[in-house]
Every structure is written in structure tokens, then in C-alpha cells.
Amino acid sequence: GPVMCGRWCFRCLWRGISSSTMKFLLAFDFDYTLIDENSDTWIVKCAPEEKLPIGIKSSYKKGHWTEYMGRVFIYLGDNGVKEAEMKRTMTTIPFTTGMTDLLGFIGMNKELFDCIIISDSNTVFIDWILRAGNFHRVFDEVFTNPATFSDTGYLTVQNFHNHSCAECPKNLCKRKVLEEFVDKQLQQGVNYTQIVYIGDGGNDLCPVKFLKKNDTAMPRQGYTLEKLISQMSQDLSPIECSVLVWSSGIEILSYLKILVKE
Ligand SMILES: [Mg+2]
Numbered sequence: 001g002p003v004m005c006g007r008w009c010f011r012c013l014w015r016g017i018s019s020s021t022m023k024f025l026l027a028f029d030f031d032y033t034l035i036d037e038n039s040d041t042w043i044v045k046c047a048p049e050e051k052l053p054i055g056i057k058s059s060y061k062k063g064h065w066t067e068y069m070g071r072v073f074i075y076l077g078d079n080g081v082k083e084a085e086m087k088r089t090m091t092t093i094p095f096t097t098g099m100t101d102l103l104g105f106i107g108m109n110k111e112l113f114d115c116i117i118i119s120d121s122n123t124v125f126i127d128w129i130l131r132a133g134n135f136h137r138v139f140d141e142v143f144t145n146p147a148t149f150s151d152t153g154y155l156t157v158q159n160f161h162n163h164s165c166a167e168c169p170k171n172l173c174k175r176k177v178l179e180e181f182v183d184k185q186l187q188q189g190v191n192y193t194q195i196v197y198i199g200d201g202g203n204d205l206c207p208v209k210f211l212k213k214n215d216t217a218m219p220r221q222g223y224t225l226e227k228l229i230s231q232m233s234q235d236l237s238p239i240e241c242s243v244l245v246w247s248s249g250i251e252i253l254s255y256l257k258i259l260v261k262e
């Protein structure tokens with residue numbers, strides 16, 4: 001039957017009326033979570049001698065990653081790197097251990113799981129990689145910086161949105177994305193039994209702080225997010241949700257199997 005959501009009371013009431021089915025939201029980061037690399041770094045393999053000139057490397061300003069990647073793509077375009085070569089290079093990125101098994105399981109149980117990606121990569125890279133692995137149908141939505149090839153064959157990328165969060169990079173607050181998605185779903189009568197957030201990075205902390213008691217944060221073992229979460233509990237301001245550390249997609253898969261049996 002319906003489970004009290006631990007959020008606003010009227011939402012629980014709404015859930016009781018609109019739906020008594022169990023549905024989980026799985027929110028994934030992309031770089032170093034689904035794939036075992038940083039896609040924005042991997043594209044440098046397409047550059048002459050597989051490296052960037054110092055002028056570009058030193059032009060990065062904290063919080064302005066998208067603009068920086070824009071300059072990287074112009075450099076690649078100026079050096080004659082075409083879409084086909086980029087695609088060939090990007091689709092060799094390995095998935096993180098166990099992730100293909102995990103995505104296969106989710107794909108076969110879509111009636112139980114909604115699944116989204118919230119990433120600071122871009123639409124072109126993520127689309128290539130998901131399609132190459134035949135996993136694009138596993139995901140209901142991908143929230144990331146919109147990218148496109150220009151008429152002259154250059155890859156261009158824009159900020160995902162504007163936000164007023166002081167903790168996040170200028171182009172993307174993953175908490176805002178998650179919050180808006182959950183609200184949109186609620187308006188359509190979908191109230192999640194539980195949210196599971198799977199990530200590794202510093203920009204995954206903001207959405208994790210949005211999670212409530214019933215939800216689960218799954219930080220990758222040994223990566224920044226895990227360290228930030230344990231720092232918060234040492235500072236005696238622990239996050240509200242449960243925390244489960246993972247090092248392979250198989251561990252996440254085992255957890256999901258337990259969840260759906262409850
Ligand atoms: Mg990441």
C-alpha cells in the first residue's frame with residue numbers, strides 16, 4: 001500500500017489518492033559513475049598529440065567548465081577533428097564495472113524504476129555512449145548541457161540552465177534539476193516511494209542534500225562525494241537520507257533487488 005513519503009503532508013495524501021503502486025526514482029551521475037572516465041577529458045584523445053595547448057588548459061576558471069569545454073571544442077574543430085572521429089573515440093570509453101549488468105536489470109524492470117541522468121557532460125557525448133551500449137531506452141530523461149554540431153562541423157555546448165544556488169557551478173545545479181523533475185512527476189500523479197541517487201563527485205552533494213529520510217544516497221567508494229558526506233557527519237551535520245557506498249554496479253544491483261522485494 002502507499003507509504004508516507006516524509007515530505008509535505010498533502011503530498012502523502014495525494015499519493016494515497018492517486019497511486020498505491022511502488023515506483024523508484026534512480027538518479028545517476030554520468031562521469032566516473034556510469035562510465036569509468038571523465039568524458040570531457042577523454043575527448044582530448046582527439047586533439048593533436050592527445051593534448052591541449054597550455055593556453056587553453058590554463059583558461060579554465062572555477063565554476064565555468066562549460067565555457068572552457070567550448071574553447072576545447074573550437075580547438076578540436078580548428079584542428080580538423082570531425083564528428084565521426086569524436087564519436088569513434090567517445091564510444092570506446094569503458095562503463096564502470098557492473099554498470100552494464102545494472103542497466104540491463106533496470107531496463108527489464110522499467111515498471112518499477114524511473115531512471116534519469118543528471119550530468120555536467122553534454123547531450124552529444126551521453127547520447128553516443130548510451131546508444132553504443134544500447135542503453136538509451138533505460139533512461140526516461142537526460143539532464144545535461146545541450147550540445148550540437150554547427151554548420152561548419154564544430155561541436156558547441158551551452159549551459160544547462162540558470163540557477164541561484166551558491167554551492168554549484170554556474171551552468172548546473174543538480175539539486176534544482178532533481179527537485180523540478182520530482183515536482184513535475186508529482187503533478188502527473190507519480191510520487192516516488194524512494195529516490196536513489198548514484199554519483200561520485202563534488203557537484204553531487206547538492207542534490208544529495210535534497211534527499212529525505214526514506215531516500216538513499218549511493219556515493220562511489222573513495223571518490224569526492226563519499227568524502228564530503230563523511231565530512232558532514234563528522235561535522236555533526238549529517239545528511240538526512242541513508243548512505244550506501246558502492247564500488248561496482250553489481251553492489252547497486254543487489255541493493256535494488258532488495259528494494260523491490262520489500
Ligand atoms: Mg561524476
Ligand SMILES: [Zn+2]
Binds near residue numbers: 174
Ligand atoms: Zn546546487
